[in-house]
Structures are given as structure tokens and as C-alpha cells.
Amino acid sequence: MISSVKNEKVKGLKKLHKRKERMNTNTFVVEGFHLLEEASKSEWEILEIIAQEDIIVPDWTENYPMERVSDNVMEHISQTTTPQGVLAVMRMKNQEERKGNHFLIIDSIQDPGNLGTIIRTADAAGMDGIVLGEGTVDLYNDKVIRATQGSIFHIPIYHADLRQELGILKGKGFSIWATALWNATNYNETVPEDKVAIIMGNEGAGVHPELLKLADTIVTIPIYGKAESLNVSIAAGILMYHLKR
Incomplete structure (x- = not known):
């Protein structure tokens, strides 16, 4: 001992x-x-x-x-x-080639609790994988791992240059959705295609403008009360379950 x-x-x-x-x-x-x-x-x-x-x-x-x-x-x-x-x-585990039709793309999310909750929700929603871009909090941060409640071990999680990743996904027939507050369509007015990747952006700055330009569809979640915005993990959950409707 x-x-x-x-x-x-x-x-x-x-x-x-x-x-x-x-x-x-x-x-x-x-x-x-x-x-x-x-x-x-x-x-x-x-x-x-x-x-x-x-x-x-x-x-x-x-x-x-x-x-x-x-x-x-x-x-x-x-x-x-x-x-x-x-x-x-x-x-650490090096994940294999991407497989499936529904992916979540994480652009510079920095709060460990948010990332961990997103991973847990993506697991529950049956997403096929999560891609983490540069500037995102370390996947192996202890607070991230605890917030996943074990889902880190259930769903494939990759690290990639997001501009390259989006190009690869588009080449495979994926429709790219990105979240934004302006010039966007209410998510519940959209009909998900067979293959969709959703970009979720930084808590304060949102999705990087260069990534927004690569998106096929810009979606927003309507705010019915007086809150300025939704927490990114809550927004991600709403959109992921929309894909599964």
C-alpha cells in the first residue's frame, strides 16, 4: 500500500x-x-x-x-x-472512421459542464458521433468526464479541423446545420434530411463566421419568454431530438 x-x-x-x-x-x-x-x-x-x-x-x-x-x-x-x-x-482512445447519419460538431465550447452535458445528451438522443474542434475544452478534463455520466465511453468522439471536417461531410451528402440568432429559420419549421451534422458554437460568440458560411441551413430556437438566449447544451438537446422526431 x-x-x-x-x-x-x-x-x-x-x-x-x-x-x-x-x-x-x-x-x-x-x-x-x-x-x-x-x-x-x-x-x-x-x-x-x-x-x-x-x-x-x-x-x-x-x-x-x-x-x-x-x-x-x-x-x-x-x-x-x-x-x-x-x-x-x-x-485515450483513437476513434475509427465516422459512421452514421447524425453528427454533432462542437465549435469552441469552453465550459466543461456544457461539453459533458452535450455528450451525455447526444448519447441519449442516439447521435452517431461528436466532432470537437480547436478551442473546445479538453475532452479529458475531469469536470467534462463527470458531466458525461459515462456517456464518454458510449458515443464516438473525434478531434478535427472543422473546416476540413465539414468539407468531408458535405462530400458524403450531409446537410450542415448551424445555429445563429439572426437570418435563421426556426428549427421546428425545418424538415431534417437523411444525413445531418449540426454545428454548436461558443457560449458567448456562437458559431465562427467561417463555419456559418459553410452551413446549408441556419436554424434558431425561438425564445418565448424574456431570456436572452438558451444554454448551449439545452439548445443542442432540442436540435438533436428534432432530428430523431
Whole structure:
């Protein structure tokens, strides 16, 4: 059992709190029983489980290497306010070629909670994949992962140059939708084509103008009350379910 925060493995785990180290090692940390179980049911690779000394772990954890640590070490490496006493080191996954007819394109969304909620909703709505563009919050940020509630392991998520990505999708017969407040059609007045990719933009600036120019359809969600706008994750959910009507 590891009981010192100065242990080299503990130092390595602590470093994974930073994006740079996650990218250097191609690994990240998942924390909590629910997320670990969702990961274990997926095709993602669990490298090692770290469990607090007095925590009872499920039987399935016997399939993976495990290291026990003391309470103070778990508190040191945990990124939650009230640690459950178990986490796992996982390998990042390179997703395969895009398959399916419905994709969500993420342009510079920066709030971890928003991205995580969008991923969770896209999973629930049966989307075929999510493409993350430059400027978007790190997929492996712990707050993003927690907000997905495990959906990060269920739906393909890709990283790409969005201008190139849109060109590829259009070449495959996709209709590109983008969201904007002006010069747009109410989403509920549109009839989704067989293949649709929806661009969701930055919380403050919206979809980048260059990407708007590449869109086939500009849609908006009507505001019936006095709110200035909808949260981007809520807007994404409305549009994704519209595709599935």
C-alpha cells in the first residue's frame, strides 16, 4: 500500500490533473464507482485501478491491476470534493472512421459542464458521433468526464479541423446545420434530411463566421419568454431530438 504523497506513482497521478501531462502520456483519470463501471463495460482500456485502503471494490475490478493507497494519498490525488475512494488510469482512445447519419460538431465550447452535458445528451438522443474542434475544452478534463455520466465511453468522439471536417461531410451528402440568432429559420419549421451534422458554437460568440458560411441551413430556437438566449447544451438537446422526431 502506498502511504506517501511523495511516492513517484502518486506524483505521476497528480500530474494527470494537467492537460499537458495527459497528452504526453496518452492517459487520463476516471474517478468514482459509476464511471469506472461504465468504462469497464466499454471498449476503452483501463490500465490500473487505484483504491483507498478501506474501500470495498466490486468483483469486476479483479480483472485489472490494482494499487491500494492510504486515505491521505487518495485525498491528494482526487479531484472531487468528497472522493469515493476509487479511480482508474485509462488510455485515450483513437476513434475509427465516422459512421452514421447524425453528427454533432462542437465549435469552441469552453465550459466543461456544457461539453459533458452535450455528450451525455447526444448519447441519449442516439447521435452517431461528436466532432470537437480547436478551442473546445479538453475532452479529458475531469469536470467534462463527470458531466458525461459515462456517456464518454458510449458515443464516438473525434478531434478535427472543422473546416476540413465539414468539407468531408458535405462530400458524403450531409446537410450542415448551424445555429445563429439572426437570418435563421426556426428549427421546428425545418424538415431534417437523411444525413445531418449540426454545428454548436461558443457560449458567448456562437458559431465562427467561417463555419456559418459553410452551413446549408441556419436554424434558431425561438425564445418565448424574456431570456436572452438558451444554454448551449439545452439548445443542442432540442436540435438533436428534432432530428430523431
